[in-house]
Amino acid sequence: MSSKGLTAALRAIEGLEVTPDAPLGSTTTLRVGGAAELLVHVFDRAALKLLLAAVAEFGADLLFLGQGANVVVPDEGLEGVVARLKGDFVSYSFEGDGVRAGAAVPLGQLARRAAQRGLVGLEALGGFPATVGGSVWMNAGCYGTETSAVLRSVELMARDGSTILIGPEDLQPGYRSTSLQSGDLIVIEAVFALEPGDSKAALARLDELNRRRWQSLPSGRPNAGSVFKNPEGDAAGRLIEDCGLKGLVHGGAQISEQHANVIVNLGDATAGDVVALMRAAREAVEKRFGVVLEPELRLLGRLSGSV
Ligand SMILES: Cc1cc2nc3c(=O)[nH]c(=O)nc-3n(C[C@H](O)[C@H](O)[C@H](O)COP(=O)(O)OP(=O)(O)OC[C@H]3O[C@@H](n4cnc5c(N)ncnc54)[C@H](O)[C@@H]3O)c2cc1C
Known part of the structure; x- marks a missing residue:
């Protein structure tokens, strides 16, 4: 994609607010990850249509985010356009x-x-x-x-x-x-x-x-709610806790001491830290119980499919 060309095309559209290289992780509840190549706030339907046409023309990636309460943004950020709906959509x-x-x-x-x-x-x-x-x-x-x-x-x-x-x-x-x-x-x-x-x-x-x-949730530490879906008839948190992983720290992230199916950011966590803990929990649960946990968190961009 020609980022410059797309930026100029989007800036010409009324009803869009375009910010290149916009820090993204800090706008999610987990507060990890890098910047969006282009962050676009979309204020009405007409602008949304024009955004879609421009993105198609330039062959750029496009991802919509809400409050970012269920996502992990990769440390290297996200290529293309990350869009958030505002204005009429609120x-x-x-x-x-x-x-x-x-x-x-x-x-x-x-x-x-x-x-x-x-x-x-x-x-x-x-x-x-x-x-x-x-x-x-x-x-x-x-x-x-x-x-x-x-x-x-x-x-x-x-x-x-x-x-x-x-x-x-x-x-x-x-x-x-x-x-x-x-x-x-x-x-x-x-x-x-x-x-x-x-x-x-x-x-x-x-x-x-x-x-x-x-x-029931860890208070005071950034997190994104449940990390894994509960397997049928059981609770992901119980399985992780029974593997002795409550409180496990990797870098700046921790499997919550309060709820084993929540990963908290201790202050300087990276997306890599979060993924490492997810892998550790998944591997331990599979080894001990033969249950393969499915992530509930959406791992974005290059992280997709990494757990
Ligand atoms: C403290 C805490 C507690 C939580 N408890 C619960 C709970 O009890 N139950 C529960 O289900 N979840 C829970 N969650 C997870 C989260 O709140 C939900 O998944 C919520 O629905 C995410 O909404 P969002 O707007 O933040 O979406 P985001 O996290 O921004 O996005 C989630 C996914 O939806 C897509 N998306 C968002 N908006 C659009 C759109 N307009 N069009 C197309 N795709 C879109 C995104 O691309 C992404 O893949 C919790 C999270 C936290 C931090």
Whole structure:
């Protein structure tokens, strides 16, 4: 790709904010990794279409990020364009017993606003860092609820700029998985189907679930939540803990002493440190229990497939 040519082309598009060589790791919850060759903030649909056309023309890599709460950015950074949705994508509106939300809306904020209006259904999904887009793409879930279970529809944009409206079943939702993970469609909007309920009780539930959530996670250290998916009928954290790996340190990263399925950044961790701990945990669990753990964290760029 001609980075200069692409930068100039993107800078000419209204509704985009373009930053070359933008530190990226520090904008993720784990706080590891290098810079994006080009970081692009996208403020509306028209600009998104033009971004897609320019990226196709220059043959550049393109990756969308939400809050960066489930990703590991490689230490050498990411080539091509990393895009984050802003502006129009951060707006939402209540429609009867549903809420239509742009892909960049923080899910926790949406859950609270819905509860305040006496609309229930999102409380269990309000306690972890996520955008609407990231949680739809991941089928994020907690306390027995998954994102797909409260969705009415999802609007996607394809790389040719066309939009597609799908229902939750079209996502083929599974445990932290959707059909979106094997393609390059972009989540631009979602409509959640909620139910009328008691506002006070919904807010109390949201607070109680949040409190429980944060009690079970390491506090004060950057992390990205669960590292591995739980194997059927078991917990990845138990398996890792039973291998004696709780507290294991590699460089600046540690398998949390509080929760063995979480890796924390002690202050100066690299993506390499995180990957080394993931490999150590995976190998130990396979050796001791014959169980192959599958990463829940998305290892980006050159790290893809490295664990
Ligand atoms: C403290 C903590 C607790 C957590 N607890 C939970 C939990 O209980 N349950 C749970 O499921 N997860 C949990 N997570 C993980 C994380 O919060 C979820 O996976 C969340 O859905 C990630 O959302 P995001 O916006 O940060 O997505 P990102 O991490 O930015 O992206 C995740 C993936 O989605 C893709 N993506 C993001 N936005 C779009 C878009 N608009 N279009 C297309 N692709 C997109 C990205 O390319 C990436 O591959 C936790 C994380 C932390 C830090």
